[in-house]
Each structure stands twice: as C-alpha cells, then as structure tokens.
Amino acid sequence: MIKVENIYKKFSEWVLEDVNFDVKKGEFVIILGRSGAGKSVLFKIMVGLLKPERGRVLYDDFNIVDANEKELINIRKKIGFVFQGSALFDSMTLFENVALPLVEHYKLTKKEIERKVLASLEAVDLRGYEKLYPSELSGGMKKRGAIARAIVANPEYIFYDEPTTGLDPDTAEKIMNLTKRLWREMNITSLAVTHDFHFTKNVATKIIWLYNKKVRFIGTIEEFKKIEHKEARAYFIE
Ligand SMILES: Nc1ncnc2c1ncn2[C@@H]1O[C@H](COP(=O)(O)OP(=O)(O)OP(=O)(O)O)[C@@H](O)[C@H]1O
Ligand SMILES: [Mg+2]
Structure with missing residues (x-):
C-alpha cells in the first residue's frame, strides 16, 4: 500500500498543492494530466528522486520522503521504474542494461544474474536480442x-x-498489453502517468486526474466518463 499525503512541490512556481491519494495492493492506478501538469514530478517524489516542500509518501507506513540513502536503497528494491523515454544506457548492451539493478543492489552469482535477466527478457518478448x-x-x-x-x-x-507516448499505434497497443499482462500474471501493483485515454480505459482500476496543481478526481473509468468538469471532458472524453 502506498499513501500519498498532502504533497506540495514548487520550483519557481507551485506545481503540486495538497495532493492526496492511495494505491492499494493489486491496483493499476493511472494518473491523468495534460503536459506540464506535474505527473513526472509526482512520480519522482513518490520514488524518492525529488523532495517535496511538504507531505509524506508512505510505503506500508514507511515515509520515503524522510528516508536516508540506505533506507532509500532498501525501499527502491520494491520499486521498478520505467522512465519517460526509456533511459537505457547507450554504452551497454540490452543484457547489461537489464542486469544493472541486480549488479548494483544484490550479491548474486553470474549464473543467477543471467537466469533472472533472461527470464525478464523472455517476459517482454526480447529473448535473443540481449x-x-x-x-x-x-x-x-x-x-x-x-x-x-x-x-x-x-x-x-x-x-x-x-x-x-511517442510510439506508433500498433507498438503502443503491444506495450499496453504487456503492462496489463505483467500486472495480472506477475501480480505487480502498477502505476502509470499518461495522457493516453485509450491506454487508461484498457488498464486502469483507478483513475486520478491532476489539474491545476491538485487532484480533481479519484475513481473508476465508469465514474470518470461521467465527470462534469469541462477540461476533463474536452481533453480526455470528447
Ligand atoms: N527540475 C526541475 N526544475 C524546474 N522546474 C521543473 C523541474 N522539473 C519539472 N519542472 C516543472 O514542473 C512542471 C511539471 O513538470 P512535469 O515534468 O512533472 O510535467 P508532466 O505532467 O510530466 O508533463 P509531460 O506530460 O509533458 O511529461 C513543469 O512546469 C516543469 O517545467
Ligand atoms: Mg512527464
């Protein structure tokens, strides 16, 4: 369970004000918001890459906002992060890129690393490209x-x-199906930020809509489709 409580963040101006929601085990939570709404900033706060001005992010009662380096490493072992734009390292092979979290944070033998990396590549249909x-x-x-x-x-x-984002419709569909399959088969509680409403409709068990610094909606897709706020209707539904 993740609880986001009273998060405030500003750079030169306020980006997030009093953001609150929770993510229960087994959910697929989608955070919707237009470009610049603060979605990436919110994600970075949630995984401890950015500090908010105020507020807490609790992982089963542990607040990642106050974590020291060592605590952060431990909590990040529970988290996988897929960056906007992938962020694979150009100087490393696919195998080395995928092995990185294991090499950095676990003491495993070469054999164990190889087994896990190949299983992971298999799960995303990339065996043979390592x-x-x-x-x-x-x-x-x-x-x-x-x-x-x-x-x-x-x-x-x-x-x-x-x-x-940035993928052609066929590829986007494949990625959507992959995220859904991993959520279902591997039981990974999943969160995505997006402005892709097709993706949202197909995967979300809960939608959170960010607009003008605040959370304006939390609910299911059926509830979201009935939303009256004209910005949400114009941008996502109509
Ligand atoms: N490191 C930073 N320093 C200063 N301002 C920042 C920084 N990171 C983000 N911002 C500002 O915070 C606001 C929200 O940015 P964010 O990247 O979270 O938007 P987003 O919702 O992810 O947009 P997009 O859909 O385009 O990815 C923007 O106005 C951005 O310029
Ligand atoms: Mg972003």
Whole structure:
C-alpha cells in the first residue's frame, strides 16, 4: 500500500498543492494530466528522486520522503521504474542494461544474474536480442527493454512514466498489453502517468486526474466518463 499525503512541490512556481491519494495492493492506478501538469514530478517524489516542500509518501507506513540513502536503497528494491523515454544506457548492451539493478543492489552469482535477466527478457518478448545495443533497437523494443530492467528484481510496484507516448499505434497497443499482462500474471501493483485515454480505459482500476496543481478526481473509468468538469471532458472524453 502506498499513501500519498498532502504533497506540495514548487520550483519557481507551485506545481503540486495538497495532493492526496492511495494505491492499494493489486491496483493499476493511472494518473491523468495534460503536459506540464506535474505527473513526472509526482512520480519522482513518490520514488524518492525529488523532495517535496511538504507531505509524506508512505510505503506500508514507511515515509520515503524522510528516508536516508540506505533506507532509500532498501525501499527502491520494491520499486521498478520505467522512465519517460526509456533511459537505457547507450554504452551497454540490452543484457547489461537489464542486469544493472541486480549488479548494483544484490550479491548474486553470474549464473543467477543471467537466469533472472533472461527470464525478464523472455517476459517482454526480447529473448535473443540481449547482445544488441540500444541504438540497434526500435522504439518499442527499447521500451520493452526498460520494462525488463524494471521487473528484473521482482518489484512489488512498477511505475510507468508515459509508457505509450511517442510510439506508433500498433507498438503502443503491444506495450499496453504487456503492462496489463505483467500486472495480472506477475501480480505487480502498477502505476502509470499518461495522457493516453485509450491506454487508461484498457488498464486502469483507478483513475486520478491532476489539474491545476491538485487532484480533481479519484475513481473508476465508469465514474470518470461521467465527470462534469469541462477540461476533463474536452481533453480526455470528447
Ligand atoms: N527540475 C526541475 N526544475 C524546474 N522546474 C521543473 C523541474 N522539473 C519539472 N519542472 C516543472 O514542473 C512542471 C511539471 O513538470 P512535469 O515534468 O512533472 O510535467 P508532466 O505532467 O510530466 O508533463 P509531460 O506530460 O509533458 O511529461 C513543469 O512546469 C516543469 O517545467
Ligand atoms: Mg512527464
């Protein structure tokens, strides 16, 4: 269970004000918001990459906002993060990229690492490509590689920042189905930020809508479709 409580964040101006919601085990939570709404900032706060001005993010009662370096490493073992734009390292092969979380935070033998990396690549249909470099992969393959890296250490939670943005419709559909399959088969509590309403309709068990610094809606897709706020209707529904 993750609880986001009273989060406030500003850079030169306020980006988030009094953001509150929770993520229960087994949910697939989608955070909707237009470009610049603060979605990536919110995700970074939730995984401890950015500090908010105020508020707490609790993982089963542990507040990641106050965590020290060592505590952060421990809590991040529960989390897989798929960055907006994949963020695979160009100088490493696909295998090395996917192995990275294991090499950095676990003491495993070469054999164990190989087994986990190959299983993870298998789960995203990338077996056989492990020796290739990111520059030799298509956009959809890079995205799947980033997902393989995020799940390699068996996380409890996975965060996807804009999983389908910048992909053609067929590839976006494949990534959508992959996120759904991992959620269902591997039982990973999943969160995504997006402005892709097709993706949202197909995966979300709960929708959170961010608008003008605040959470304006929390509920199911059926409830969201009845929303009266004209910005939400104009941007997502109509
Ligand atoms: N490190 C930073 N320093 C200063 N301002 C920042 C920083 N990161 C984000 N911002 C600002 O915070 C606001 C929210 O940015 P954020 O990246 O969270 O938007 P987003 O909802 O993810 O948008 P997109 O859909 O385009 O990815 C923007 O106005 C952005 O310029
Ligand atoms: Mg973003």
